[in-house]
Amino acid sequence: MQLFSLRPPEEVSIDDIAAAAGASRPLVYHYFPGKQALYEESLRRAGQELAGRFEEPAAGPLSERLYRVMGRYLDYVDSHGPGFAARLRGGSVAASPGTNAVIDQVRRAAHDQILLHLAVAEPSAGLRLTVRAWIANAEITSLEWLADRAVPREDLQLRLVQEFIASLTLTAAREPALAVELAGYFAEERPDGPTGRLVRELAGLFGVPGLADTVARLAAPPSA
Amino acid sequence: MQLFSLRPPEEVSIDDIAAAAGASRPLVYHYFPGKQALYEESLRRAGQELAGRFEEPAAGPLSERLYRVMGRYLDYVDSHGPGFAARLRGGSVAASPGTNAVIDQVRRAAHDQILLHLAVAEPSAGLRLTVRAWIANAEITSLEWLADRAVPREDLQLRLVQEFIASLTLTAAREPALAVELAGYFAEERPDGPTGRLVRELAGLFGVPGLADTVARLAAPPSA
Numbered sequence: 001m002q003l004f005s006l007r008p009p010e011e012v013s014i015d016d017i018a019a020a021a022g023a024s025r026p027l028v029y030h031y032f033p034g035k036q037a038l039y040e041e042s043l044r045r046a047g048q049e050l051a052g053r054f055e056e057p058a059a060g061p062l063s064e065r066l067y068r069v070m071g072r073y074l075d076y077v078d079s080h081g082p083g084f085a086a087r088l089r090g091g092s093v094a095a096s097p098g099t100n101a102v103i104d105q106v107r108r109a110a111h112d113q114i115l116l117h118l119a120v121a122e123p124s125a126g127l128r129l130t131v132r133a134w135i136a137n138a139e140i141t142s143l144e145w146l147a148d149r150a151v152p153r154e155d156l157q158l159r160l161v162q163e164f165i166a167s168l169t170l171t172a173a174r175e176p177a178l179a180v181e182l183a184g185y186f187a188e189e190r191p192d193g194p195t196g197r198l199v200r201e202l203a204g205l206f207g208v209p210g211l212a213d214t215v216a217r218l219a220a221p222p223s224a
Numbered sequence: 225m226q227l228f229s230l231r232p233p234e235e236v237s238i239d240d241i242a243a244a245a246g247a248s249r250p251l252v253y254h255y256f257p258g259k260q261a262l263y264e265e266s267l268r269r270a271g272q273e274l275a276g277r278f279e280e281p282a283a284g285p286l287s288e289r290l291y292r293v294m295g296r297y298l299d300y301v302d303s304h305g306p307g308f309a310a311r312l313r314g315g316s317v318a319a320s321p322g323t324n325a326v327i328d329q330v331r332r333a334a335h336d337q338i339l340l341h342l343a344v345a346e347p348s349a350g351l352r353l354t355v356r357a358w359i360a361n362a363e364i365t366s367l368e369w370l371a372d373r374a375v376p377r378e379d380l381q382l383r384l385v386q387e388f389i390a391s392l393t394l395t396a397a398r399e400p401a402l403a404v405e406l407a408g409y410f411a412e413e414r415p416d417g418p419t420g421r422l423v424r425e426l427a428g429l430f431g432v433p434g435l436a437d438t439v440a441r442l443a444a445p446p447s448a
Contacts, residue, residue: 125374126383129365133387136364137357144356150349159350159394163357166390170383173425183435191442199442201397211407218415218423 005080040098047102051109063194161194229304264322271326275333287418354395385418
């Protein structure tokens with residue numbers, strides 16, 4: 001698992017694995033038919049570990065729960081860099097229906113955990129899509145970040161949470177039932193949490209010359 | 225290209241290709257060393273076609289330009305369904321460094337086109353990340369949509385554009401130089417365009433009991 005987490009699978013040989021495990025090449029083959037099977041098993045376990053990090057008690061403001069989850073997710077990304085990247089991109093020559101099934105399971109675990117925290121009785125197609133799209137956003141954003149670490153990790157963590165809150169708000173703006181739930185989530189938020197900071201950052205935009213007037217013009221119903 | 229666009233590559237044989245082209249199996253092998261090379265060439269051409277759809281004159285409100293581009297993108301997704309999905313997921317057994325390079329080129333073309341329309345002299349790392357994350361969002365959202373078409377296509381098109389505008393606004397809230405540009409983009413927006421509709425949808429949220437008060441509380445600076 002350590003070898004696969006540090007290098008893309010095509011750069012790991014059975015000999016490397018045998019050496020790292022202090023085992024002979026035949027012994028490795030005794031347990032696994034080949035490197036692909038070994039890789040898929042290591043990926044399955046890594047997936048379980050990653051999915052475990054999404055679990056978070058359903059207590060406290062929503063954005064703070066998600067912020068903690070993202071902290072654990074980014075710890076994982078941080079410590080499993082290149083292997084993690086190869087895995088998610090599916091760009092590895094070891095990509096297969098087996099590896100894709102594991103990745104899909106991790107995505108589903110993330111999706112289900114988020115819906116659990118939203119505690120919506122019957123999530124709409126729109127809400128499910130919002131959650132899935134945000135998970136894709138978190139994946140691609142963390143991969144891009146791994147490549148150059150151009151922004152501090154804490155900024156990334158906060159930014160991803162705020163993007164989820166924004167995306168959820170957009171969805172709620174179209175779905176009255178979700179809008180009522182949103183009011184409930186927001187009621188628990190604290191001024192110094194990710195949502196509070198987002199609200200103040202957005203409020204700050206009204207200080208930009210012309211922007212408040214433009215928004216007021218757009219907010220008026222279009223004339224016939 | 226038609227065969228690969230309708231079925232995942234593992235379900236297309238050289239015999240199918242020869243039959244569809246009205247050619248013999250040896251003739252196909254005369255031009256291509258094997259199915260993988262043929263698949264990569266078809267993908268390269270499909271990528272060029274898709275990238276071509278991102279081109280849009282730099283005139284009119286930003287959200288309307290993007291809405292037109294998304295219309296052409298969704299036309300493509302719509303008519304290249306299963307093959308398109310297999311391609312982007314990288315879940316096909318035909319995924320390779322060659323196919324991934326093509327997909328990356330299409331993503332880069334989308335990224336560069338968007339930055340062209342934003343006309344920012346020196347895009348920040350944060351803005352680039354916003355654009356890339358939104359492209360990933362558009363990919364995953366269109367794939368999910370292909371699977372069940374749970375929302376009307378026009379909703380998806382509008383939603384993706386509005387999510388870009390929202391994401392751009394969040395980024396501008398952290399970057400004063402981009403906030404000034406944002407005011408310029410918004411000044412050109414029309415009430416019945418995607419941005420105008422977004423502003424009114426969000427304004428509608430203030431009618432949800434409790435939400436306006438909560439936002440006002442969060443907008444106040446946290447007390448010491």
